[in-house]
Amino acid sequence: MLGRTMGYVGVGRTGPVVVAVVFMPADALSSREAERVREVVGDGLTAGRIRLQVRLVPLAQLPELGGVDGLYVTQGTAGHPAVPLAARRLRVPTVSASMDCVQAAHCTVGFSSEPTVQIVISRNAAARDGVEFTQAFRMLVTER
Amino acid sequence: MRTSCPMRPMPSAMPRPQSSGTRRVLLAGACCLAWTAQVRAQSIDYGDMEQLFGEPVTTSATGKPQRASQVPANLEIITAEQIRRSGYDNLPDILRLVPGVDVRRTGFAAADVSVRGYNRPSNPRLLVLLNGQQVYIDLYGATPWYALPVELGEIRQIEVVKGPNSALFGFNAVSGVINIVTYDPLRDNASGVTARASTQDYGSLSAFGTARLNDRVGVRLSAGGFRADDFDCAGLDPATLAAQVRPRRESIAMDARARLAPGVEATLSGSAVDLRTFEPVASPYYAASRYNTDAVRGALSAETAAGLLGLNLYRNSARYDYRSGLATARLENTVTVVQASDTVKLGADHTLRLQLEYRDNDMVEPAYRNRFGYRLYAGSLMWNWQLAPELSLTNAVRLDRLVLDRSAVPGAGDGRAITDVSFNSGVVWHATDADTLRLTIARGLESPSLFALGTRQTSAAAGPLPEIRLVGSPQLDPSAVTHGELGYDRRLDAVASTLRAAAFVQRTRDVIADPFSAGRSLSRQGVLYRSTNVGDTDAMGGEIGIRGAASGLRWDASYAYISVSDSLDRSSRLSFENGTPTHVIRLGGGYTLDRLEFDAQAHWQSRYRDITVDARTTQRRPVDVPDYLQLDARIGYRLTDGVEVSLTGQQLNTPSLMQTAGPQVERRVFLTLSARF
Numbered sequence: 150m151l152g153r154t155m156g157y158v159g160v161g162r163t164g165p166v167v168v169a170v171v172f173m174p175a176d177a178l179s180s181r182e183a184e185r186v187r188e189v190v191g192d193g194l195t196a197g198r199i200r201l202q203v204r205l206v207p208l209a210q211l212p213e214l215g216g217v218d219g220l221y222v223t224q225g226t227a228g229h230p231a232v233p234l235a236a237r238r239l240r241v242p243t244v245s246a247s248m249d250c251v252q253a254a255h256c257t258v259g260f261s262s263e264p265t266v267q268i269v270i271s272r273n274a275a276a277r278d279g280v281e282f283t284q285a286f287r288m289l290v291t292e293r
Numbered sequence: 294m295r296t297s298c299p300m301r302p303m304p305s306a307m308p309r310p311q312s313s314g315t316r317r318v319l320l321a322g323a324c325c326l327a328w329t330a331q332v333r334a335q336s337i338d339y340g341d342m343e344q345l346f347g348e349p350v351t352t353s354a355t356g357k358p359q360r361a362s363q364v365p366a367n368l369e370i371i372t373a374e375q376i377r378r379s380g381y382d383n384l385p386d387i388l389r390l391v392p393g394v395d396v397r398r399t400g401f402a403a404a405d406v407s408v409r410g411y412n413r414p415s416n417p418r419l420l421v422l423l424n425g426q427q428v429y430i431d432l433y434g435a436t437p438w439y440a441l442p443v444e445l446g447e448i449r450q451i452e453v454v455k456g457p458n459s460a461l462f463g464f465n466a467v468s469g470v471i472n473i474v475t476y477d478p479l480r481d482n483a484s485g486v487t488a489r490a491s492t493q494d495y496g497s498l499s500a501f502g503t504a505r506l507n508d509r510v511g512v513r514l515s516a517g518g519f520r521a522d523d524f525d526c527a528g529l530d531p532a533t534l535a536a537q538v539r540p541r542r543e544s545i546a547m548d549a550r551a552r553l554a555p556g557v558e559a560t561l562s563g564s565a566v567d568l569r570t571f572e573p574v575a576s577p578y579y580a581a582s583r584y585n586t587d588a589v590r591g592a593l594s595a596e597t598a599a600g601l602l603g604l605n606l607y608r609n610s611a612r613y614d615y616r617s618g619l620a621t622a623r624l625e626n627t628v629t630v631v632q633a634s635d636t637v638k639l640g641a642d643h644t645l646r647l648q649l650e651y652r653d654n655d656m657v658e659p660a661y662r663n664r665f666g667y668r669l670y671a672g673s674l675m676w677n678w679q680l681a682p683e684l685s686l687t688n689a690v691r692l693d694r695l696v697l698d699r700s701a702v703p704g705a706g707d708g709r710a711i712t713d714v715s716f717n718s719g720v721v722w723h724a725t726d727a728d729t730l731r732l733t734i735a736r737g738l739e740s741p742s743l744f745a746l747g748t749r750q751t752s753a754a755a756g757p758l759p760e761i762r763l764v765g766s767p768q769l770d771p772s773a774v775t776h777g778e779l780g781y782d783r784r785l786d787a788v789a790s791t792l793r794a795a796a797f798v799q800r801t802r803d804v805i806a807d808p809f810s811a812g813r814s815l816s817r818q819g820v821l822y823r824s825t826n827v828g829d830t831d832a833m834g835g836e837i838g839i840r841g842a843a844s845g846l847r848w849d850a851s852y853a854y855i856s857v858s859d860s861l862d863r864s865s866r867l868s869f870e871n872g873t874p875t876h877v878i879r880l881g882g883g884y885t886l887d888r889l890e891f892d893a894q895a896h897w898q899s900r901y902r903d904i905t906v907d908a909r910t911t912q913r914r915p916v917d918v919p920d921y922l923q924l925d926a927r928i929g930y931r932l933t934d935g936v937e938v939s940l941t942g943q944q945l946n947t948p949s950l951m952q953t954a955g956p957q958v959e960r961r962v963f964l965t966l967s968a969r970f
Contacts, residue, residue, distance in 0.1 A: 265348075265726070284600055
């Protein structure tokens, strides 16, 4: 399974994908969401071609963050200016369950799963963070 | 199989309610990360996209990757899981699960399939593809379903597009398109063996497997075959019966894919099939048929700044031998196809797809020293515009120019060219989260088959029979189908189901009658049958169905209606308005309890009129096929996670059933043992 996943990731990303879960310790909702994420992923979660691993990162530590492939933005941190700054520095996408975050171009990708799966990409945020997506994927999602 | 993501394949083209939660969002996000340009994976990964979006993804409607619920066409997808649970061992029976698909079983290993009426032997109105490569044979423009180089176990999904789609696929996509998609050896781990034994002294063995040589190269191999006794054909005349053979099939196929560089992939595939069967071919005349087909294909795809570039080159060869009470003959066909395409998203809302196609098609009738063919040049453009998040407009247009080769056929020596245009246009409106409306109009083109254009067969006078000549006509025009359709999908979360409804009107102009269905003329030499265009025919109808699943239970019900009105020349031997069943009802259900599965299907259709023929006199006569009910069921037991044994019964309600004017279809009961690893 791991080999298949790595094959799907392709050249240049043959190992696990590490995502920083950005949370605000003082915000109970944000902390709870970050903990939920850690519980679900545990030691790692296979999703399609990648092996997802997460690292919980307080918002205040974002400026020093390195070695991650993406940022998962919890509630309460979505609108903070440190998030797009870190994404641009690291050149990684920011992912959120908050569509408002994408609408405001603070996040690159927003998801919702109810009632059906919706994926929205902010073209402005992607351009700002230096993140590109494949043509096929772009054809399947909503770009704004 | 892919088991890592939380969403399972959907039972239909519409999404069903999804579970919410952090896990789901995370997985979606993780899948998304895999699509960033840093990763630069590949073009289309059906499995991963299905997991990501919670519904199947297809390219069969417009050429662009789309979620099944968003395509501007009436699309049904049969998943691998549905194929497995159906218990059926052949594609025509599986396709019958789709409302509006008409299947006529004319023998144990012989069936004709049509979408929305107009079924007949060697139905030429349906385009059938295997991973985008045509598998219908251009001789008659028909699909020998049992000669397809694919094993059921290696099929990921079968995509059925109802209505014309010529603007994307070209000629013959007039009543619909069926694209069979197999597992991808570069991305899927899928291997299995299936053995079956049943009544009719039937035995079959099928195996397939994928293997990755390394991260960059994957290979899928498959092989299969069966032997059986045909149904009791005692009703046929002795001359025809004398030609009968036992159905038998052997098939082998290979599909290798390599990632040459980030975003660049190459495909090399090949197959060979040997099928012997007893069937009516292009006419009610039964004949012993033998198909020897082989195919080779090379393809290249590249993700570039200019879009998804695709180059597809394949060559299909078919040798068809038939022996009937009237004649023995061989026909050979070779078609070489080159397709180049670019699919690109411009800005946030526009997707364009440009395709160029070249086709060299050749038919040989060695016994009659006849060689005939044509070259086809085509260009098409598709434009998809996302007008608003809930509203999209898709337009596609294609220009075909078909140039007949110089040959000995009178009338073709001047290199006659046929130039014609087809189009598809569709609006999809997601009116609410639960409601989707689809309005489509289209003009499709059915090219005359090679046989209709250029055959020159002669049967010498024998006994009471005069000399019979079958003559193609290079002067035939394509048949044009104009189609309008309104579709409505509604998610019914309260009952975990999806409702689908569609209504359509359709006009077919210049119906093509090949020599088997054209009128005859008498001369001093004997009887002459010459291809001709014979008039127009209109159809209207629709389908409504519901499908759902919850708590181990699954259900589906559908009703299809079609009314056909012909304005055909009296000399023609075609009759669609009487030859199409007006009403079809299907009911299905199933239940999974731990390791045990039970599924059942009921199919009822109203009467229609078929044609039979006496091989001694060549006289045709109509036969009324009464309405009938067919009950099928399967019970399966999972011995281990990968090993399953099942018992399938087809036509449990009656030992024999008149489904056509040909031999009655017999009850089948078979045992299946399958292992997946």
